[in-house]
Amino acid sequence: MKLGRNTLDRLAPEVAVPRYDPAALSHGILHVGLGNFHRAHQAVYLDDLFNTGRDHDWAITGAGVRPNDARMRETLLAQDCLSTVIEMGPDGVQPRVAAAMIDFVEVEAANGPLVAKMTEPATRIVSLTVTEGGYYVDPTTGTFDPSHPDITADGAAPEAPETVFGAIVAALKARRATGTPPFTVMSCDNIPGNGDVTRDAVTGTARLSDPELADWIAAQVAFPNSMVDRITPATGEAERALAARFGIDDPVTVTCEPFRQWVMEDNFPQGRPRLEEVGVTFTPDVHAYERMKIRILNGGHAIIAYAGALLGCTLADEAMAHPLVHGFFRKVEQEEVLPHVAPVPEFTPAAYLDLIDERFSNPAVKDTIRRLCLDGSNRQPKFIVPSISDGLAAGTPIAGLALESALWCRYCAGTLEDGTAIGPNDPDWNNLVARATAARDTPALWLEQRAVYGALAGDARFAEAFTRWLTRLWNEGTETVVTSYLEG
Numbered sequence: 001m002k003l004g005r006n007t008l009d010r011l012a013p014e015v016a017v018p019r020y021d022p023a024a025l026s027h028g029i030l031h032v033g034l035g036n037f038h039r040a041h042q043a044v045y046l047d048d049l050f051n052t053g054r055d056h057d058w059a060i061t062g063a064g065v066r067p068n069d070a071r072m073r074e075t076l077l078a079q080d081c082l083s084t085v086i087e088m089g090p091d092g093v094q095p096r097v098a099a100a101m102i103d104f105v106e107v108e109a110a111n112g113p114l115v116a117k118m119t120e121p122a123t124r125i126v127s128l129t130v131t132e133g134g135y136y137v138d139p140t141t142g143t144f145d146p147s148h149p150d151i152t153a154d155g156a157a158p159e160a161p162e163t164v165f166g167a168i169v170a171a172l173k174a175r176r177a178t179g180t181p182p183f184t185v186m187s188c189d190n191i192p193g194n195g196d197v198t199r200d201a202v203t204g205t206a207r208l209s210d211p212e213l214a215d216w217i218a219a220q221v222a223f224p225n226s227m228v229d230r231i232t233p234a235t236g237e238a239e240r241a242l243a244a245r246f247g248i249d250d251p252v253t254v255t256c257e258p259f260r261q262w263v264m265e266d267n268f269p270q271g272r273p274r275l276e277e278v279g280v281t282f283t284p285d286v287h288a289y290e291r292m293k294i295r296i297l298n299g300g301h302a303i304i305a306y307a308g309a310l311l312g313c314t315l316a317d318e319a320m321a322h323p324l325v326h327g328f329f330r331k332v333e334q335e336e337v338l339p340h341v342a343p344v345p346e347f348t349p350a351a352y353l354d355l356i357d358e359r360f361s362n363p364a365v366k367d368t369i370r371r372l373c374l375d376g377s378n379r380q381p382k383f384i385v386p387s388i389s390d391g392l393a394a395g396t397p398i399a400g401l402a403l404e405s406a407l408w409c410r411y412c413a414g415t416l417e418d419g420t421a422i423g424p425n426d427p428d429w430n431n432l433v434a435r436a437t438a439a440r441d442t443p444a445l446w447l448e449q450r451a452v453y454g455a456l457a458g459d460a461r462f463a464e465a466f467t468r469w470l471t472r473l474w475n476e477g478t479e480t481v482v483t484s485y486l487e488g
Helices: 005-010 036-040 042-051 067-077 112-119 149-156 164-178 194-209 211-220 237-245 286-310 316-321 323-340 349-360 369-373 376-383 385-394 399-412 429-439 450-458 460-476 478-486
Strands: 027-032 059-063 083-089 092-098 101-104 125-128 184-187 226-229 254-256 261-264
Touching: 027 101, 027 112, 036 042, 036 083, 036 254, 042 059, 042 083, 042 092, 059 067, 059 112, 067 101, 083 237, 112 164, 125 164, 149 164, 149 194, 164 194, 164 211, 184 194, 194 211, 226 286, 237 254, 261 286, 286 316, 286 323, 286 349, 286 369, 286 376, 286 385, 286 399, 286 478, 316 323, 316 349, 316 369, 323 349, 323 385, 323 399, 323 478, 376 385, 376 399, 376 450, 385 399, 385 450, 385 460, 399 429, 399 460, 399 478, 450 460, 460 478
Parallel strands: 027 059, 027 125, 059 101, 083 254, 125 184
Antiparallel strands: 083 092, 226 261
């Protein structure tokens, strides 16, 4: 049955449907980036809140700035902006239809419709999931890069922005001119200090065309930091077939784990939905939660990803069931990551690691190792390198993290140990393959990637450990090397 508002009452009884009338919702949030994570996370929290009868004036209007967003718009509008979300637990699945989204802005090259919707007074929050690499951060300096061609284009033609940040600048300028209070900009991306990073991107874009406006944005617009968490695999035929088991025809079905978490600073001058009623944590200490999650969970994904891939694993739970991968995960986390993570009210680092172990091992989620290996050039400097730097500064072990980095390099050579080709799996894949191939004979070439390693590139202790592991990986193979690490 084609998903739509007119078919909700005919879905299988085990499918949870909204307890509110989606047609009675009104717009409050404009969200850019309608991928799986957003629809399994922010949209589900709002769906839960609307089910309580509260805050029906905070519905989501979707938006995007890329060609793929236009295809997503067409698909979602055809099903009244409803999303099938299937929670995959070890003991069974729980399907639901979320209806927190009510419209999707037309996607155009100059983003006129997007700017117009942001300018509406009813838009009180603009939220974003534009991926870790979508904030135009110079990986060498770790700060916003105003020289990127996309950004300079917005600086030269601010009335026809090509990026989401240019669109935000144009809308804030229009609101300021009419005396309309500025909306809050809320990043929901998995990057450290995401609110601060977003402020830098917006003000940096504005400064290219209107420095005075940039100063006004910095002083008047709220950019709350947040930490978001839910494992959400990509959608394929298996996920669509699962929805069909419940009688639902939804080409963009989302599957996810049961666990979810959202921690935010409470900085919303134009108001916000009462998300604390449905489990969101509002706290000034977001960075402590963020550090724990990024170091242990996201770093943990990298730890199992490349070892798992090279040992022939295809799914995350399969990797966790592999004694070498699981042993590698636990030893690196316990000895090299946890010592640099502080507790939060809900978890000690050790308890959080046990939770992550359980979540990664969930056999129902079907998260692929290939997805976890994706985009290492953006993820390694955020999720792995900081733990190495902390270990070097504190004089604590870094051998396992150096091995993780060597495993990433070996993976980027583009073939598995049996010669099977690895398909492109990074925005910079061709360069990575060439560099990783050259590093087989000269490992130092890999560490010259300042965009990834920064000052670590010149650290003798790290370079020695990395060189030793990479040389052994090529000469002895992953199984022997990981076994050697585990045996001390």
